[in-house]
Amino acid sequence: MLDDNQDPPETSLAEEAYRALLAEIVSARLAGGTVIQQRRLATEHSVSRSPMRHAISRLEGEGLLVRTGKGLLAVRVVTLKEYLDSLAMRMLLEPSAAYQACGNINADALAALSEELDAIDRARDPDPEDVWHFDDGLHLTIARQCGNGFMEATIADMRRYTTIFERQAKSVRSKPGVAEHRAILDALAAAEPEGTRQAMVRHLEMVREGVLRNY
Incomplete structure (x- = not known):
């Protein structure tokens, strides 16, 4: 039974x-x-x-x-338009999610993410799977801790499309956005909601520019 x-x-x-x-x-x-x-x-x-x-x-x-x-x-084949549309949704939601998550992510989780980013930065040629693991960890942790279940679900759905496109197009940088991700983590650690929001805006703008430049 x-x-x-x-x-x-x-x-x-x-x-x-x-x-x-x-x-x-x-x-x-x-x-x-x-x-x-x-x-x-x-x-x-x-x-x-x-x-x-x-x-x-x-x-x-x-x-x-x-x-x-x-x-x-x-x-499904994710087209460039679908990618950009999904990224546009992320750009609308993730800065707000980052603002709202600030102060909700415990120090141990932030330290673990910081250690992952340090390891990627130190590696001459980091394993792409380690890079994706960190990227998922940071963005999805922020989404989970923003306190809005609808926002969390939408961000996760949109990330599926952008991740599929980036991985199939192999457009990800070998050390994608280390400085941008570091700025997000630093702002989260300092409990600066507006700084976290701005850091997320800059990061997603750089992602968009990088894909369009290399497509």
Whole structure:
């Protein structure tokens, strides 16, 4: 018998399959335009077709999988316009989120993020996965701690699109925005809401300029 707080096995497997596929899409291991083959993916992830079907359906509902002209299901190709539109939404929301999160992020979390950034800065050629891990950690921590669940969810959704585009276009700098990220962390540590907001504005503007310059 299942514990009252325990998910049914099929539900847990579907959630695991969803998270695994989402990670592959966001990281561009499943590149835009890749046709989805349910049976192959189920075999690769060692699950039955039922939980994989649920995971695929969920990703289609979120717009990350789309139907092609031939009716096949494929990974969405994020266009430059979609990228810029998503980034524009982030530029509207994230500075406010940074302002509101200031003072809500504990010192240990900020210290851990600072150590990650230091390691990236010291490395001659940092591992791109370490760079993405830090970037996700900083931006999503700010979103979680802004105190607005709708803002948090929208920022996370928009970051999916911008991350997919950047990773597929390989437009990320080897040490992306170290100085910009340091300014955000310093302002958070000093509990300066307006300084944090301004630092986030500068960072996102630099991201936009960098992608347009290198596209």
